[in-house]
Amino acid sequence: MAASLLAMLACLSRLLGAEPVNIWISSQQDKIYYDNMVRLYQKEVDPNFAANVQAFGFREMPDKLAIAFKTQTNTPDIVQLDEVFFGMYLQGADTPFVDLTDRVKKAKLDVDILPQRLELFSHRGKVLGLPQSLSAVVLYYRRDLFEQFSLSPSQFQTWDDVMRIGADLVAENQSFLALDPSYFGILLRQRGGHLFDEDGGVLPDFDLAVDTLEFLGELAQSQVGLMPDRSTIFDPVFFGGDVANNEIMAIVGADWYGLDMIQQFSPELEGEWGIMPLPAWRDEETKTDSVRTSTFAGQGLVIYKGSEVIDESWEFVEFVMTNREANAQRFLQGNSFPAFKPAFEDLRLLQPQPFFGYDSMGQILVELAPDIPRIAMNPKRPMAVFMIREGLLSGIMYGEGDARSSLTRFKEQLESGGGPPDED
Amino acid sequence: MDLAKGKFRVSWGRVLLAAPFFALLVMFWAIPLFQGMRLSFESDTLWGDSHFVGFKHYLSLWGDPRYWRAVWNTVLFTVATVAFVLGFALLAAHALRLCWGRIRGPLTFAFMVPGLCPPTVLALLFLLVFHGKEGLLNQWVVQPLGFETINWLSDPDYILSAVVVQAAWRWTGFMTFFLLCALNARPRDVLDAAEIDGVNAWQRFTKITLPLIAPTLLFCLIYLVVDCFAQFAGSYVLFGGSGGTNDAGLLLVSYAYQKAFVGGGFGSGAAVSLSIVPWLAGMLFLIAFAPRAFWKGGGA
Amino acid sequence: MNLKTIGKTVANVSMLGVALVFLYPLFWMFLGSFKDNREIFDTSLFWPIQWTGEYYGILIEGEFFNFGRSLFNSIFIALAQGVGGTLLASMAGFVLGVYRFRSRNLWIGIGVLVVLVPVQMMALPLFIWVNEVGLFDNPVGVILPGLVSGLGLLFFTRVFRQVPRELLDVARIEGASECRIFLTVLPLLKPFLIAFGFAHFVLAWHAHVIPLLILHSDSARTLPLSLAALFGSSLNSPQAVLMAGSTLGMMPLIIVFTVAYPKLKSALQEFVAS
Numbered sequence: 001m002a003a004s005l006l007a008m009l010a011c012l013s014r015l016l017g018a019e020p021v022n023i024w025i026s027s028q029q030d031k032i033y034y035d036n037m038v039r040l041y042q043k044e045v046d047p048n049f050a051a052n053v054q055a056f057g058f059r060e061m062p063d064k065l066a067i068a069f070k071t072q073t074n075t076p077d078i079v080q081l082d083e084v085f086f087g088m089y090l091q092g093a094d095t096p097f098v099d100l101t102d103r104v105k106k107a108k109l110d111v112d113i114l115p116q117r118l119e120l121f122s123h124r125g126k127v128l129g130l131p132q133s134l135s136a137v138v139l140y141y142r143r144d145l146f147e148q149f150s151l152s153p154s155q156f157q158t159w160d161d162v163m164r165i166g167a168d169l170v171a172e173n174q175s176f177l178a179l180d181p182s183y184f185g186i187l188l189r190q191r192g193g194h195l196f197d198e199d200g201g202v203l204p205d206f207d208l209a210v211d212t213l214e215f216l217g218e219l220a221q222s223q224v225g226l227m228p229d230r231s232t233i234f235d236p237v238f239f240g241g242d243v244a245n246n247e248i249m250a251i252v253g254a255d256w257y258g259l260d261m262i263q264q265f266s267p268e269l270e271g272e273w274g275i276m277p278l279p280a281w282r283d284e285e286t287k288t289d290s291v292r293t294s295t296f297a298g299q300g301l302v303i304y305k306g307s308e309v310i311d312e313s314w315e316f317v318e319f320v321m322t323n324r325e326a327n328a329q330r331f332l333q334g335n336s337f338p339a340f341k342p343a344f345e346d347l348r349l350l351q352p353q354p355f356f357g358y359d360s361m362g363q364i365l366v367e368l369a370p371d372i373p374r375i376a377m378n379p380k381r382p383m384a385v386f387m388i389r390e391g392l393l394s395g396i397m398y399g400e401g402d403a404r405s406s407l408t409r410f411k412e413q414l415e416s417g418g419g420p421p422d423e424d
Numbered sequence: 425m426d427l428a429k430g431k432f433r434v435s436w437g438r439v440l441l442a443a444p445f446f447a448l449l450v451m452f453w454a455i456p457l458f459q460g461m462r463l464s465f466e467s468d469t470l471w472g473d474s475h476f477v478g479f480k481h482y483l484s485l486w487g488d489p490r491y492w493r494a495v496w497n498t499v500l501f502t503v504a505t506v507a508f509v510l511g512f513a514l515l516a517a518h519a520l521r522l523c524w525g526r527i528r529g530p531l532t533f534a535f536m537v538p539g540l541c542p543p544t545v546l547a548l549l550f551l552l553v554f555h556g557k558e559g560l561l562n563q564w565v566v567q568p569l570g571f572e573t574i575n576w577l578s579d580p581d582y583i584l585s586a587v588v589v590q591a592a593w594r595w596t597g598f599m600t601f602f603l604l605c606a607l608n609a610r611p612r613d614v615l616d617a618a619e620i621d622g623v624n625a626w627q628r629f630t631k632i633t634l635p636l637i638a639p640t641l642l643f644c645l646i647y648l649v650v651d652c653f654a655q656f657a658g659s660y661v662l663f664g665g666s667g668g669t670n671d672a673g674l675l676l677v678s679y680a681y682q683k684a685f686v687g688g689g690f691g692s693g694a695a696v697s698l699s700i701v702p703w704l705a706g707m708l709f710l711i712a713f714a715p716r717a718f719w720k721g722g723g724a
Numbered sequence: 725m726n727l728k729t730i731g732k733t734v735a736n737v738s739m740l741g742v743a744l745v746f747l748y749p750l751f752w753m754f755l756g757s758f759k760d761n762r763e764i765f766d767t768s769l770f771w772p773i774q775w776t777g778e779y780y781g782i783l784i785e786g787e788f789f790n791f792g793r794s795l796f797n798s799i800f801i802a803l804a805q806g807v808g809g810t811l812l813a814s815m816a817g818f819v820l821g822v823y824r825f826r827s828r829n830l831w832i833g834i835g836v837l838v839v840l841v842p843v844q845m846m847a848l849p850l851f852i853w854v855n856e857v858g859l860f861d862n863p864v865g866v867i868l869p870g871l872v873s874g875l876g877l878l879f880f881t882r883v884f885r886q887v888p889r890e891l892l893d894v895a896r897i898e899g900a901s902e903c904r905i906f907l908t909v910l911p912l913l914k915p916f917l918i919a920f921g922f923a924h925f926v927l928a929w930h931a932h933v934i935p936l937l938i939l940h941s942d943s944a945r946t947l948p949l950s951l952a953a954l955f956g957s958s959l960n961s962p963q964a965v966l967m968a969g970s971t972l973g974m975m976p977l978i979i980v981f982t983v984a985y986p987k988l989k990s991a992l993q994e995f996v997a998s
Contacts, residue, residue: 028788028953028954054940054941054942055953056953057952057953057954060936060952060953063936064936064937067848067851067937070848071848071851071852071855073851073852073855073860074855074860074861074940236761236764236765237765237767239765240762240765240766240767241767264761265761265762265765267762
């Protein structure tokens with residue numbers, strides 16, 4: 001029955017001259033946004049546009065996609081893919097994604113999208129996808145707890161400040177920061193370090209990485225930092241427990257943490273959250289500070305090379321990327337903050353937010369945008385992120401080795417069997 | 425019965441009856457299996473044409489510490505689960521027989537419920553059960569017993585235990601039910617005679633009951649071992665394909681998943697999957713022969 | 725109070741306790757269908773603060789997916805596999821259990837092999853193959869592979885081996901064909917058929933890996949698949965809808981179970997007695 005319905009639909013759409021574009025999304029929430037975008041596109045650009053937006057479980061979508069690409073069967077046209085999974089397909093000279101470089105140039109997106117974010121979905125000089133979010137990392141803090149302990153954001157200029165003031169707080173039985181394994185990558189990047197270098201070597205700035213991991217370990221052991229029960233902050237029980245019980249005062253997170261997670265899981269704390277830039281890393285010798293932001297993950301839109309409706313797909317993607325309303329809605333619907341520079345001037349994105357005590361998240365993000373560091377894209381990135389999540393920080397916390405040996409093991413495992421080798 | 429020795433006769437009736445099963449088996453099991461085996465001999469190319477690499481994936485497994493960790497974890501997990509589940513099920517089956525007749529039925533029904541629960545609901549529930557401080561297990565069992573809260577899902581010492589607990593919860597009910605049926609099927613007269621003869625309870629158990637229920641016990645054992653070795657659902661529900669801190673909970677099936685879907689190497693994943701078969705066969709072989717050896721040495 | 729009464733009391737109380745532990749998730753799931761996300765994830769709460777039926781409404785109105793359709797698909801696919809799988813396994817088991825011939829152990833060995841090979845191994849190649857055969861996004865593409873149960877083959881082989889020789893001899897003397905003999909013996913084994921049919925039905929109902937790959941469009945997906953898409957997607961989705969869907973989804977399972985239970989019990993008793 002499904003087959004005949006599909007056949008009927010195909011016939012109809014061929015009559016109308018529009019074949020439906022298949023879009024795969026990995027979140028029910030985002031599917032709602034894209035359904036709205038399809039309607040908007042039909043209203044403003046092409047009433048004959050037909051799209052089939054499908055949401056799968058967050059873990060299931062990348063699995064289905066990998067199989068679809070491997071077998072070249074049942075492939076989507078457009079995919080909203082997280083940059084962590086994107087890297088998996090960059091093995092050889094050829095990838096399953098359409099080279100959007102020329103189209104991007106024509107739409108002036110090469111100028112209008114923040115270069116670091118555009119670079120995220122590029123490989124060997126070709127633009128293969130467009131970033132949906134800015135993914136600038138900031139520090140979310142609890143205003144009410146700051147007040148209780150007579151603290152102000154301006155006191156936290158550097159990570160040394162965090163350690164110092166944190167120690168005082170610990171003496172009063174209060175932890176400062178929630179910890180998450182993803183912070184290793186985030187903080188490393190903030191200091192200018194990388195997980196991979198140009199040739200695919202792992203942890204080119206090894207000593208910097210060791211120092212960063214040791215710092216996180218110190219935070220954990222001194223109790224200035226609190227490791228959530230499930231070793232991750234992406235956990236609703238963490239919000240219902242540790243956060244609700246005021247056990248931590250701050251969380252390091254990207255824009256979409258605050259938009260989606262924090263608001264969803266602590267709605268009763270409306271008005272008690274504030275936003276500030278990350279504390280900087282101070283170099284004692286040169287007395288210079290690092291940038292005050294970093295980046296992690298984030299979704300992007302890619303188009304499948306074997307799609308039969310590449311042009312129609314591109315026009316829709318271009319619309320979602322450039323249309324004023326589309327960019328605003330992405331933020332307003334709690335999805336993410338766009339990486340499209342002209343949207344930075346949209347007042348709707350810059351307005352103060354009651355949830356964050358009338359801080360303007362948009363304002364802060366726009367200020368930090370130019371400082372966002374690059375992410376080194378590599379086919380082994382998904383495995384690296386996976387392994388970091390698995391063992392690095394919690395391993396140290398449970399006494400399984402020190403930072404240097406853990407990272408050495410990480411480096412060895414990744415370089416040998418972590419993922420598929422570059423095919424050429 | 426046609427013991428047609430030396431003659432090759434085709435009995436069409438039998439072919440007709442057995443054919444549909446085996447035809448579908450060839451069609452939807454044998455062929456994909458061979459394709460899967462072939463995949464394990466191909467390169468890990470995710471996009472584009474893959475080429476033949478022979479035993480490369482298998483050889484790399486030999487020197488892969490994570491693989492051996494997975495083997496060890498899987499064996500440990502299987503042994504622990506089987507010991508716990510069958511031990512408890514045996515006790516429970518005996519206890520159920522002592523229960524009041526009227527509640528025995530509903531009780532047995534309740535025991536079967538875990539098998540009917542949808543995995544996604546279980547995933548959510550176990551998140552709450554195994555959580556560190558806030559978790560139900562800590563609140564209701566660990567702390568009342570006077571211990572410090574255990575972080576089941578991230579402390580490497582306890583991760584495997586969490587997987588065992590979860591598997592035990594899922595299977596104990598069914599196994600109890602099987603063993604209950606086995607206990608009920610024992611011929612009354614033999615037991616009564618033994619009791620009259622003054623044989624004590626423990627001897628009745630080891631010399632009479634055990635041998636009688638041995639086939640069922642073996643069946644349960646085999647089913648459990650196969651499930652522990654080859655089922656992905658349990659560990660997926662808890663960890664989503666990961667092995668937990670320092671691979672403490674990494675099972676062979678999770679490693680196969682990681683190789684394929686996180687590393688993007690379907691060939692390697694297929695190799696790990698296929699390598700499960702000899703381990704599983706070996707384990708079952710041990711189980712089938714060990715009790716017999718034990719029996720020969722112990723029984724009178 | 726003698727030892728026996730104490731023993732009995734201990735047994736009753738402890739089994740009741742154990743039963744409660746087993747029943748807890750069902751109960752939790754049911755209560756959860758009335759809670760909002762915050763309440764669900766708060767481990768100190770048990771009862772919903774507010775009993776709201778809105779999630780059932782959201783579920784049935786199909787805001788996230790077509791509930792009715794998914795439920796229908798699940799029932800259809802699981803039932804087909806339950807009935808068909810039992811039929812096929814019993815037919816083959818009859819041949820292997822009753823008759824002796826040279827290649828018999830080979831076929832049984834194949835059945836063993838089916839049990840030994842993990843499903844994940846088959847997922848990708850099966851997906852490719854089903855697609856090549858043209859059954860992609862088609863429930864038949866899930867049903868046909870699901871009719872092959874190695875465990876079923878071994879089970880029925882054992883069952884038929886226990887069938888008393890006299891019955892078969894009588895039928896054979898009357899000159900019945902193998903098919904006729906099979907059909908004669910079958911009704912006697914009703915409890916076994918029901919027992920296995922039920923087990924296979926439940927396994928088919930919860931199957932995830934293969935249906936995930938083969939069933940793609942909304943109209944073809946089974947209930948567990950549709951519910952899984954809800955879970956672990958955005959943290960925004962009301963998990964109560966997942967609970968409500970699972971609660972309603974358990975109904976067919978429980979109905980089939982209540983019907984099958986008595987037969988299940990007697991079948992297993994006979995099976996193990998042999």
